[in-house]
Amino acid sequence: xxxxxxxxxxxxxxxxxxxxxxxxxxxxxxxxxxxxxxxxxxxxxxxxxxxxxxxxxxxxxxxxxxxxxxxxxxxxxxxxxxxxxxxxxxxxxxxxxxxxxxxxxxxxxxxxxxxxxxxxxxxxxxxxxxxxxxxxxxxxxxxxxxxxxxxxxxxxxxxxxxxxxxxxxxxxxxxxxxxxxxxxxxxxxxxxxxxxxxxxxxxxxxxxxxxxxxxxxxxxxxxxxxxxxxxxxxxxxxxxxxxxxxxxxxxxxxxxxxxxxxxxxxxxxxxxxxxxxxxxxxxxxxxxxxxxxxxxxxxxxxxxxxxxxxxxxxxxxxxxxxxxxxxxxxxxxxxxxxxxxxxxxxxxxxxxxxxxxxxxxxxxxxxxxxxxxxxxxxxxxxxxxxxxxxxxxxxxxxxxxxxxxxxxxxxxxxxxxxxxxxxxxxxxxxxxxxxxxxxxxxxxxxxxxx
Numbered sequence: 001x002x003x004x005x006x007x008x009x010x011x012x013x014x015x016x017x018x019x020x021x022x023x024x025x026x027x028x029x030x031x032x033x034x035x036x037x038x039x040x041x042x043x044x045x046x047x048x049x050x051x052x053x054x055x056x057x058x059x060x061x062x063x064x065x066x067x068x069x070x071x072x073x074x075x076x077x078x079x080x081x082x083x084x085x086x087x088x089x090x091x092x093x094x095x096x097x098x099x100x101x102x103x104x105x106x107x108x109x110x111x112x113x114x115x116x117x118x119x120x121x122x123x124x125x126x127x128x129x130x131x132x133x134x135x136x137x138x139x140x141x142x143x144x145x146x147x148x149x150x151x152x153x154x155x156x157x158x159x160x161x162x163x164x165x166x167x168x169x170x171x172x173x174x175x176x177x178x179x180x181x182x183x184x185x186x187x188x189x190x191x192x193x194x195x196x197x198x199x200x201x202x203x204x205x206x207x208x209x210x211x212x213x214x215x216x217x218x219x220x221x222x223x224x225x226x227x228x229x230x231x232x233x234x235x236x237x238x239x240x241x242x243x244x245x246x247x248x249x250x251x252x253x254x255x256x257x258x259x260x261x262x263x264x265x266x267x268x269x270x271x272x273x274x275x276x277x278x279x280x281x282x283x284x285x286x287x288x289x290x291x292x293x294x295x296x297x298x299x300x301x302x303x304x305x306x307x308x309x310x311x312x313x314x315x316x317x318x319x320x321x322x323x324x325x326x327x328x329x330x331x332x333x334x335x336x337x338x339x340x341x342x343x344x345x346x347x348x349x350x351x352x353x354x355x356x357x358x359x360x361x362x363x364x365x366x367x368x369x370x371x372x373x374x375x376x377x378x379x380x381x382x383x384x385x386x387x388x389x390x391x392x393x394x395x396x397x398x399x400x401x402x403x404x405x406x407x408x409x410x411x412x413x414x415x416x417x418x419x420x421x422x423x424x425x426x427x428x429x430x431x432x433x434x435x436x437x438x439x440x441x442x443x444x445x446x447x448x449x450x
Contacts, residue, residue, distance in 0.1 A: 037356025
């Protein structure tokens with residue numbers, strides 16, 4: 001408990017004393033709880049003063065979560081000499097019933113289908129040197145009535161059987177060239193752009209962030225245009241069948257403007273001028289190519305990295321196309337930055353598995369916002385608790401941490417029943433021994449007395 005209060009001093013200026021005390025009880029309950037993390041479950045595991053009513057009041061409080069996340073990160077994790085990039089992704093939380101704020105139908109990647117639930121778009125800051133992600137913002141996705149109507153119309157259109165008429169090949173008669181520079185963002189990208197602006201404003205002058213890594217869903221021109229509007233560069237992935245073309249070289253013969261595009265490239269048979277390196281592992285040859293290419297959907301050239309893997313036995317091939325809007329970025333960094341994007345998925349996993357992101361049963365807007373942000377806050381808070389412990393035991397995990405606090409809770413209740421309190425040395429041994437009972441790694445299991 002003392003270490004919890006010590007860490008909470010980093011965000012104490014943002015909270016009232018009563019709210020800070022309530023938050024300490026909730027955090028202790030999360031660290032000790034075994035099973036689903038709900039308000040009722042937390043009230044059963046907190047010590048004296050953490051009643052259900054106290055926890056309920058905390059969840060109904062209006063908190064400045066962006067500032068809370070940032071203050072903890074700035075005071076506890078920020079290292080001015082390290083390099084940072086941003087990462088963003090959507091997480092879907094399944095929910096039953098009909099009253100949860102923002103309840104709708106969203107596509108869940110884990111289930112690979114549309115499910116009823118709520119959705120949040122999160123931004124995290126990734127320390128490139130440590131290869132660790134720190135979630136700093138979570139914005140709920142609320143669909144407007146117009147979006148819902150458009151989605152329903154699109155779904156209904158899919159159900160209509162085709163009439164058998166084939167679409168005429170080529171460009172429709174009378175169509176005009178479109179100005180690619182003039183991009184109209186859809187409602188989803190507008191929400192993400194506003195969240196990105198808020199994320200950048202939160203960082204202020206402490207961190208100069210240059211790159212944002214997003215998954216392949218954002219490997220398109222509107223997303224790239226949105227990121228460039230905020231003076232950042234996008235790192236993402238193109239479709240495997242994306243058409244890439246070189247810039248036009250040579251003398252233009254004929255009427256009209258000089259062509260912009262050259263020849264279409266074959267990603268499985270690239271010219272050696274784009275080859276960067278190759279390495280072998282487990283019977284696979286990996287070739288890496290880099291070049292500036294055009295895609296007809298984009299109004300500007302892209303810094304493209306193509307990774308081609310070849311099975312040396314079967315000769316089967318597969319490839320991935322990564323890109324950055326920064327034309328000067330080296331291929332090693334494009335690959336590394338996009339790989340680090342996956343660290344935000346570990347944040348989602350920990351928040352759902354350990355800190356109640358999938359368990360909470362709150363339904364009001366304020367309570368839902370607090371529950372989700374508290375789960376992400378605990379991802380960073382638990383990392384701060386684990387850091388000193390991992391200096392001596394690198395394998396110390398979140399489960400070991402929860403086992404330690406649960407053991408402390410058990411030992412405290414047992415000692416209250418004793419007629420006389422044990423001495424300090426015996427007390428420390430009792431706490432340590434009980435905490436080891438639920439540990440995962442053999443190094444933390446109790447030593448046999450035989």
